Amino acid sequence: MGNNAIFLPTVAMAALTFVVWLRMYMTRIGQMKRERIHPQSVATSAQATAKLTDSRAADNFRNLFELPVLFYLAIAVAAQAGLVTATVLVLAWLFVALRIAHSWIQCTYNKVMHRFYVYCAGGTVLWILWAVLGYGLLRA
Numbered sequence: 001m002g003n004n005a006i007f008l009p010t011v012a013m014a015a016l017t018f019v020v021w022l023r024m025y026m027t028r029i030g031q032m033k034r035e036r037i038h039p040q041s042v043a044t045s046a047q048a049t050a051k052l053t054d055s056r057a058a059d060n061f062r063n064l065f066e067l068p069v070l071f072y073l074a075i076a077v078a079a080q081a082g083l084v085t086a087t088v089l090v091l092a093w094l095f096v097a098l099r100i101a102h103s104w105i106q107c108t109y110n111k112v113m114h115r116f117y118v119y120c121a122g123g124t125v126l127w128i129l130w131a132v133l134g135y136g137l138l139r140a
Contacts (some may be wrong), residue, residue: 008083013099017076018131020103024057034065064099071095074129083136091129098122111140112134 031037031052042048043074069091078088098121105115 003084005089006075006079006092009089009096010072013064013068013071014097014101015098016100017061017068020057020061020064020107024061024126027054027057028052033080057107060103062101063106067123068099070130071119071126074126074133077133077137081133081137081140085132087132088129091125091132095122095125095129098125120126 030110031054034041034043035051037051042051047125049060052058078092079086098118101113102118102122105111
């Protein structure tokens with residue numbers, strides 16, 4: 001297994017975050033231009049909520065800095081502690097795939113229960129990843 005293979009899922013997560021960031025700004029700037037909303041009138045989150053009607057990408061962008069923070073840390077712990085195994089790699093890629101699905105659902109048709117199931121599955125994969133790492137750290 002290549003030494004850098006564990007970092008590829010983090011690159012994929014960063015790419016996902018970048019894509020959602022682009023979508024968020026295209027959506028916001030598009031609405032601001034169409035409706036002639038002055039940037040200063042949406043300077044706070046309360047103002048933005050009142051004037052910018054499509055918050056799906058912004059909501060998802062914020063969400064990409066919640067559970068994924070623990071994912072990034074798990075990858076760093078796995079790499080530093082020498083705990084990179086096929087299981088850890090599969091769990092890392094599965095988490096990324098579920099985050100991609102979650103972002104796609106939230107940024108498109110936004111069916112809450114679909115998003116919820118994918119979010120729960122991703123969270124479960126993340127907790128399993130941490131359990132595997134914790135076990136490996138205790139055994140070392």
